[in-house]
Amino acid sequence: MVPSSRFRTENLPMDTDLPTTCVIVGGGPAGMIAGLLLARAGIEVVVLEKHRDFLRDFRGDTIHPATQDLLAEMGLLDDFLALPHADMPRVRMSWWGQDLTLADFTHLRTRRKVMTFMPQGDFLDLLADAGAREPQFRLIRRAEVVGLIQEDGRVAGVRASTPTGELSVRARLVIAADGRDSAVRDATGLIPVGGAAAMDVLWFRRLFYTSPSPPDRQKSRSLPFFSVGEGLVIAIDRNEFLQIAHVIPAGSWRGETRDLAAMRTRVAAIAPSLTPAVGALEVGDMRLLRVRIQRLRRWFVPGLLCIGDAAHAMSPAGGVGINLAIQDAVAAVRLLAPALRRGTPSVADLRRVQQRRMFPTRVIQGTQRAMQRFLLTSPRPRRMPLTLRMLARFPVLTRLTGRLIGVGPRPEHLDG
Numbered sequence: 001m002v003p004s005s006r007f008r009t010e011n012l013p014m015d016t017d018l019p020t021t022c023v024i025v026g027g028g029p030a031g032m033i034a035g036l037l038l039a040r041a042g043i044e045v046v047v048l049e050k051h052r053d054f055l056r057d058f059r060g061d062t063i064h065p066a067t068q069d070l071l072a073e074m075g076l077l078d079d080f081l082a083l084p085h086a087d088m089p090r091v092r093m094s095w096w097g098q099d100l101t102l103a104d105f106t107h108l109r110t111r112r113k114v115m116t117f118m119p120q121g122d123f124l125d126l127l128a129d130a131g132a133r134e135p136q137f138r139l140i141r142r143a144e145v146v147g148l149i150q151e152d153g154r155v156a157g158v159r160a161s162t163p164t165g166e167l168s169v170r171a172r173l174v175i176a177a178d179g180r181d182s183a184v185r186d187a188t189g190l191i192p193v194g195g196a197a198a199m200d201v202l203w204f205r206r207l208f209y210t211s212p213s214p215p216d217r218q219k220s221r222s223l224p225f226f227s228v229g230e231g232l233v234i235a236i237d238r239n240e241f242l243q244i245a246h247v248i249p250a251g252s253w254r255g256e257t258r259d260l261a262a263m264r265t266r267v268a269a270i271a272p273s274l275t276p277a278v279g280a281l282e283v284g285d286m287r288l289l290r291v292r293i294q295r296l297r298r299w300f301v302p303g304l305l306c307i308g309d310a311a312h313a314m315s316p317a318g319g320v321g322i323n324l325a326i327q328d329a330v331a332a333v334r335l336l337a338p339a340l341r342r343g344t345p346s347v348a349d350l351r352r353v354q355q356r357r358m359f360p361t362r363v364i365q366g367t368q369r370a371m372q373r374f375l376l377t378s379p380r381p382r383r384m385p386l387t388l389r390m391l392a393r394f395p396v397l398t399r400l401t402g403r404l405i406g407v408g409p410r411p412e413h414l415d416g
């Protein structure tokens with residue numbers, strides 16, 4: 001059996017010049033899926049990841065029904081389900097104490113009709129282990145890409161800084177999957193349009209243990225629950241603890257003591273049962289996520305393609321960033337693998353990937369913009385916005401929202 005990739009790649013000798021067919025910058029969901037699928041398609045691939053492991057601050061860990069279908073197509077669903085996880089058949093929320101369902105996944109035509117929560121690190125480790133079984137796959141950690149190699153008017157590779165010196169990786173194609181602050185994208189001169197969203201998210205670093213007496217567990221044990229009032233509180237029930245986030249108007253958190261006091265008051269109004277827990281929080285227990293909704297007009301330059309958050313930073317609303325990033329990766333591999341086998345993908349090949357993925361990006365980002373309007377601003381205090389009233393009145397509509405969130409507008413499959 002191949003040893004876990006967690007340990008396998010750490011002590012590789014560092015070549016100073018490493019030729020390959022495709023180099024991927026970033027071992028997040030987009031980069032790892034793209035790397036694994038390219039390797040399985042017989043294409044030599046190097047994934048460069050700046051961190052030594054996948055353990056980071058919380059950054060989302062929802063694996064959608066459509067992504068689970070893809071895992072099944074990749075033969076990884078059983079391994080995935082063997083890891084600790086929590087399933088959510090419906091997204092529920094509470095509007096000033098009135099419970100309603102936002103999205104229902106139980107009627108989807110997917111193999112699993114649930115959204116599954118799994119720490120992103122565990123999920124990426126699973127992909128790294130699968131990659132380690134492929135002879136064409138190489139993951140190099142602690143390799144931070146610091147520059148591009150340009151030749152004959154195209155990107156021909158990347159330069160990375162590693163603990164043992166500089167590494168140059170030349171390739172027929174560079175895939176930038178290095179996230180929303182993509183340095184590789186910036187080095188190409190591609191500039192995303194859009195910008196800061198109307199909301200920021202405060203993640204509570206401290207976890208609220210739910211045993212023996214959970215502070216606010218719902219009777220149905222549905223996960224997560226949202227509470228909307230003077231802002232929004234999201235509590236994701238992770239079995240042993242609650243992971244809590246507070247959505248606030250953009251720019252309203254400056255990390256001062258009075259911000260903390262105001263936050264405690266708001267959370268107490270929105271989710272009263274969290275009052276004692278939130279009362280114990282300090283400024284240092286908060287992590288601010290500045291939400292951005294932006295995307296590139298053009299996702300490529302000759303020799304380089306951006307996918308995932310590097311091409312389109314998403315709001316966390318709906319928890320769709322991982323799903324979308326993975327679907328970009330699947331489409332990119334399906335559309336580019338034949339060209340990579342033949343030689344260097346042309347600009348027209350790269351454009352096809354953008355054309356395929358721009359539509360779902362636009363639809364989801366448009367929905368996220370609309371969602372943040374009603375999440376943060378209510379026309380009259382406590383009056384439920386029309387969208388929510390419709391969902392409460394016609395529960396069948398929650399199947400549509402379930403489809404939009406759980407599958408998305410253009411789900412990808414390995415064979416098209």
Ligand SMILES: Cc1cc2nc3c(=O)[nH]c(=O)nc-3n(C[C@H](O)[C@H](O)[C@H](O)COP(=O)(O)OP(=O)(O)OC[C@H]3O[C@@H](n4cnc5c(N)ncnc54)[C@H](O)[C@@H]3O)c2cc1C
Nearest residue numbers: 026028029030050059060145178179308309319320321322
């Ligand atoms: C606080 C928070 C909560 C979120 N919640 C959710 C959620 O619930 N559900 C959801 O679906 N999405 C959520 N998201 C968004 C989600 O995390 C992203 O959309 C998704 O991870 C994008 O995947 P990606 O592979 O494109 O980029 P990323 O996951 O950002 O991965 C980029 C990778 O590139 C590496 N990297 C960066 N620069 C370099 C470099 N120069 N050289 C080498 N490597 C580099 C990084 O270390 C990272 O591993 C959340 C995000 C945040 C920040």
